[in-house]
Amino acid sequence: MQIAAPYLMFLGDVPDALAAKTAHGIVDWRPEWCLGQLRLPGCKADLGIPDLTIPEAAERGAKTMVVGVVNAGGVLPEHWIPVIVAAIEAGLDVATGLHVRLKDTPAIREAAERHGRQLFDVRHTDQRFATGKGIKRPGLRLLTVGTDCSVGKKYTVLALEREMRKRGFDADFRATGQTGVFISGRGVAIDAVVADFISGAVEWLSPAAAPTHWDLIEGQGSLFHPSFAGVSLGLLHGAQPDAFVVCHEPTRTRMRGVEHPLPTIKEVIDLTIRCGRLTNPAIQPVGIAVNTQALGEDEARGYLDKLAREHGLPATDPVRFGVGSIVDRLAAQFPHSAPSTGND
Amino acid sequence: MQIAAPYLMFLGDVPDALAAKTAHGIVDWRPEWCLGQLRLPGCKADLGIPDLTIPEAAERGAKTMVVGVVNAGGVLPEHWIPVIVAAIEAGLDVATGLHVRLKDTPAIREAAERHGRQLFDVRHTDQRFATGKGIKRPGLRLLTVGTDCSVGKKYTVLALEREMRKRGFDADFRATGQTGVFISGRGVAIDAVVADFISGAVEWLSPAAAPTHWDLIEGQGSLFHPSFAGVSLGLLHGAQPDAFVVCHEPTRTRMRGVEHPLPTIKEVIDLTIRCGRLTNPAIQPVGIAVNTQALGEDEARGYLDKLAREHGLPATDPVRFGVGSIVDRLAAQFPHSAPSTGND
Numbered sequence: 190m191q192i193a194a195p196y197l198m199f200l201g202d203v204p205d206a207l208a209a210k211t212a213h214g215i216v217d218w219r220p221e222w223c224l225g226q227l228r229l230p231g232c233k234a235d236l237g238i239p240d241l242t243i244p245e246a247a248e249r250g251a252k253t254m255v256v257g258v259v260n261a262g263g264v265l266p267e268h269w270i271p272v273i274v275a276a277i278e279a280g281l282d283v284a285t286g287l288h289v290r291l292k293d294t295p296a297i298r299e300a301a302e303r304h305g306r307q308l309f310d311v312r313h314t315d316q317r318f319a320t321g322k323g324i325k326r327p328g329l330r331l332l333t334v335g336t337d338c339s340v341g342k343k344y345t346v347l348a349l350e351r352e353m354r355k356r357g358f359d360a361d362f363r364a365t366g367q368t369g370v371f372i373s374g375r376g377v378a379i380d381a382v383v384a385d386f387i388s389g390a391v392e393w394l395s396p397a398a399a400p401t402h403w404d405l406i407e408g409q410g411s412l413f414h415p416s417f418a419g420v421s422l423g424l425l426h427g428a429q430p431d432a433f434v435v436c437h438e439p440t441r442t443r444m445r446g447v448e449h450p451l452p453t454i455k456e457v458i459d460l461t462i463r464c465g466r467l468t469n470p471a472i473q474p475v476g477i478a479v480n481t482q483a484l485g486e487d488e489a490r491g492y493l494d495k496l497a498r499e500h501g502l503p504a505t506d507p508v509r510f511g512v513g514s515i516v517d518r519l520a521a522q523f524p525h526s527a528p529s530t531g532n533d
Numbered sequence: 534m535q536i537a538a539p540y541l542m543f544l545g546d547v548p549d550a551l552a553a554k555t556a557h558g559i560v561d562w563r564p565e566w567c568l569g570q571l572r573l574p575g576c577k578a579d580l581g582i583p584d585l586t587i588p589e590a591a592e593r594g595a596k597t598m599v600v601g602v603v604n605a606g607g608v609l610p611e612h613w614i615p616v617i618v619a620a621i622e623a624g625l626d627v628a629t630g631l632h633v634r635l636k637d638t639p640a641i642r643e644a645a646e647r648h649g650r651q652l653f654d655v656r657h658t659d660q661r662f663a664t665g666k667g668i669k670r671p672g673l674r675l676l677t678v679g680t681d682c683s684v685g686k687k688y689t690v691l692a693l694e695r696e697m698r699k700r701g702f703d704a705d706f707r708a709t710g711q712t713g714v715f716i717s718g719r720g721v722a723i724d725a726v727v728a729d730f731i732s733g734a735v736e737w738l739s740p741a742a743a744p745t746h747w748d749l750i751e752g753q754g755s756l757f758h759p760s761f762a763g764v765s766l767g768l769l770h771g772a773q774p775d776a777f778v779v780c781h782e783p784t785r786t787r788m789r790g791v792e793h794p795l796p797t798i799k800e801v802i803d804l805t806i807r808c809g810r811l812t813n814p815a816i817q818p819v820g821i822a823v824n825t826q827a828l829g830e831d832e833a834r835g836y837l838d839k840l841a842r843e844h845g846l847p848a849t850d851p852v853r854f855g856v857g858s859i860v861d862r863l864a865a866q867f868p869h870s871a872p873s874t875g876n877d
Contacts, residue, residue: 320761321761322760322791323759323791380727385725385764415665415667416729417732418770419732419765419770422763423764446666447667449811467793468759
């Protein structure tokens with residue numbers, strides 16, 4: 190899917206900022222794409238961007254209305270439907286990360302057909318993929334992997350894109366989750382793909398590229414998560430990464446949603462290399478990204494220093510300390526991809 | 534899904550026996566469920582069971598018409614539609630492993646609604662599963678794994694069911710592929726499940742059971758297959774097997790559909806244990822099942838003896854030499870599950 194920017198961000202009347210987490214992520218990473226927000230009476234979320242009506246947004250060039258919120262109970266609120274229809278009538282495409290599909294609502298489907306607009310249900314995919322072939326493709330690839338779900342894999346890869354582009358690397362974020370797809374305008378929610386096509390979908394997502402080009406691929410789940418490891422393995426095989434970064438949250442004691450303890454960083458590195466070699470024998474770790482939010486600054490620095498020594502890898506908190514040290518390592522390990530005028 | 538037996542086997546007018554491979558598999562393993570076959574003029578497949586008309590089949594108690602053939606070009610032949618409708622009108626459910634869905638053909642969907650019959654599209658699943666929880670469930674489980682796809686994982690597990698039941702074990706085949714689902718009457722085509730729910734679907738398929746009960750779970754793909762390893766890993770985690778059997782085809786040089794060489798049996802054992810421990814720390818190999826069709830009998834025996842010594846496991850060709858040696862091993866390793874009157 191290719192979602193056209195710029196966006197009008199629709200927040201509906203969600204009860205808090207958390208319900209608009211996806212929308213916040215989009216504004217954080219692509220502020221230039223977010224022309225304004227559309228909120229209904231009672232909305233308790235605020236993206237801090239201009240409030241626009243649909244005609245105002247259309248006039249300013251908005252191409253897509255993004256429904257970047259979680260809907261309660263998995264249903265589309267009745268009173269959102271006329272707003273979505275109005276956006277379509279004003280010439281906008283509509284993209285959502287809702288559990289329900291836009292096209293399952295007849296009024297919306299018919300409006301889109303009548304006006305020739307596209308509906309994107311990012312959480313679902315009807316796209317057909319080939320099965321993965323596992324053949325090495327030209328270009329360089331980095332994947333974030335994790336000791337668990339929700340440990341900063343998307344943030345890390347977006348921070349790497351920002352830093353690498355700043356230094357003149359040729360690098361693109363590749364989205365595998367719904368928020369990422371809105372941020373990239375393209376991608377696939379890999380956990381929504383039919384199981385047979387996980388690695389094939391990633392091969393589609395990150396096709397052959399120039400030898401010095403980096404695809405920075407958003408990881409999902411963990412090879413050690415009993416619910417989602419299959420997704421993580423198919424993603425690893427399809428991504429065939431040259432480099433990977435391990436993401437971690439040090440205060441977490443149980444994996445998200447289950448009773449299992451977290452694996453160690455070393456276990457994640459070892460199993461990622463062992464399995465990753467199947468499609469890229471040269472796979473190597475290039476850094477550790479830690480969410481140290483729960484630690485004081487000194488404690489965080491001490492912890493990261495210890496990790497760096499233990500694993501012989503740059504270890505950083507991307508939010509607190511940036512990802513410069515990981516990009517330094519990439520430049521050193523893959524010198525042909527580093528811009529000749531690069532600096533840090 | 535729960536498909537009601539007995540079956541009327543519909544073969545259409547397929548051009549050869551290979552197109553009816555699924556139907557042959559069902560007749561091989563569940564002859565008592567297959568009342569007869571229905572063939573259209575020009576059909577070149579023959580299951581060796583009585584030819585029945587739809588009224589004859591209905592009269593003899595058929596509950597489901599099984600379309601156990603591969604359709605050319607992924608479309609439902611126009612002239613099959615009235616036959617399927619007639620079966621529905623005669624009171625039969627209809628189940629297929631076709632790429633196209635029965636319910637996408639209006640005449641079939643409407644007939645099923647009108648007569649209150651069920652349509653099963655085994656290759657697809659609309660069933661909703663929970664995500665896997667990875668919690669250890671009571672009961673014993675065996676999974677077949679492989680050095681590749683199509684190396685006898687289904688055959689081995691069905692042969693084990695037959696042999697174990699003969700000896701008085703409490704053992705049930707659990708199907709994860711379309712032919713298996715017809716043979717079991719229940720199951721899920723695991724490669725058709727949305728990626729997020731692979732392990733959860735297997736947890737549904739093989740629920741908590743009596744401590745001496747064996748679920749014999751059909752494996753899929755290989756942890757070393759670059760197209761399908763994600764499916765295999767989710768299946769391993771959801772199955773949480775106590776025991777596994779490695780299936781292998783010794784003359785194959787490349788994995789099915791890709792350029793990769795086959796892993797060794799030792800690599801498969803090691804990675805299966807390493808990953809399988811996540812949801813069952815006690816996982817252990819109990820045998821090696823080899824398709825020795827391409828070898829002479831002496832050569833086959835020599836090869837199996839060598840494997841058995843090398844790995845300290847019973848090694849057999851289930852078709853040629855049966856699976857008694859593997860069941861012996863199970864009885865020895867899991868004595869509480871072996872019937873007290875058991876013999877071999």
